[in-house]
Amino acid sequence: MLTETISPDLFRAALSHWASGVTVVTTRDAAGQSHGFTASAFSSVSLDPALVLVCLDNKANCFDAFDQSEGFVIHLLAQGQQELAGRFASKGADKFAGTGVTLSAAGQPVLPGALARLECRTERRIPGGDHLILIGEVHDAHEGEGEPLVYFQRGFHELTAVGQG
Ligand SMILES: Cc1cc2nc3c(=O)[nH]c(=O)nc-3n(C[C@H](O)[C@H](O)[C@H](O)COP(=O)(O)O)c2cc1C
Structure with a gap:
């Protein structure tokens, strides 16, 4: 039986070789915050029903809001939105100040300028180690313009095309 565990540094270093898009995930709590x-x-999970997932650190300040929310919005960031990515990765201060945030029909915060956004009902929450896996059923989606921001x-x-897939 394998009982070894990997060091967090090695795990992080290995994962840093994985290129991904960047999302900002938003929700509103019962008090309207x-x-x-x-x-x-972030990953797609299922086509029918339309399911996606995002993993949230158990220690995040916004943990309770997402743990209790009935829905959330996943914004797929566009090239040029790295400042927004940095802002929503930082602690404290009002992250939404000056962003032009509006509310979706379902009452969730929507940020302008994303490449696409997925409006989700919280379908399930699954503990995953030190993260919470939020599974959302996508009930609405919107496409924007541009190229993806890559991490x-x-x-x-920025993404560079090398040929046709
Ligand atoms: C590129 C990037 C990707 C990130 N991905 C995740 C992620 O998938 N899950 C997560 O919980 N935190 C992730 N983080 C860290 C959170 O955005 C950050 O800890 C944030 O401040 C948490 O929100 P809080 O202010 O409510 O604590 C990421 C940060 C960056 C810069």
Whole structure:
């Protein structure tokens, strides 16, 4: 039986070689306060029903808001939105100040300028180690314009095409 565990540094270093998009995930609590965090731990899960997931650190300030929320919005960030990604990855201060945030029909915070956004009902929450896996059923989606913001080796990058898939 394998009982070894990997060091957090090695785990992080190995994962830094994985390129991903960047999302900002938002929700509103019962008191009407908006919350959000930057997340690269995002994936589609199922086509029918339309399910996606995002993983949230148990220690995040916004944890309770997402743990109790009935829904959330996942914004897929566009090239040029690295300042927004940095802002929603930081603690304190009002992250939404000056962002032009509006509310969706479902009453969730929507940020302008994303490449796409997925409006979700919270379908399930699954504990996953030191993170909470939020599974959302996508009830509405909107597409924007532009190219994706890419996260790779702890930095933001732009996508370059090398040929047709
Ligand atoms: C590119 C990037 C990706 C991140 N991905 C995640 C993620 O998938 N899940 C997560 O919980 N935190 C992630 N973080 C860290 C959170 O955005 C950050 O800890 C945030 O401040 C948490 O929100 P809080 O202010 O409510 O604590 C990421 C940060 C960056 C810069």
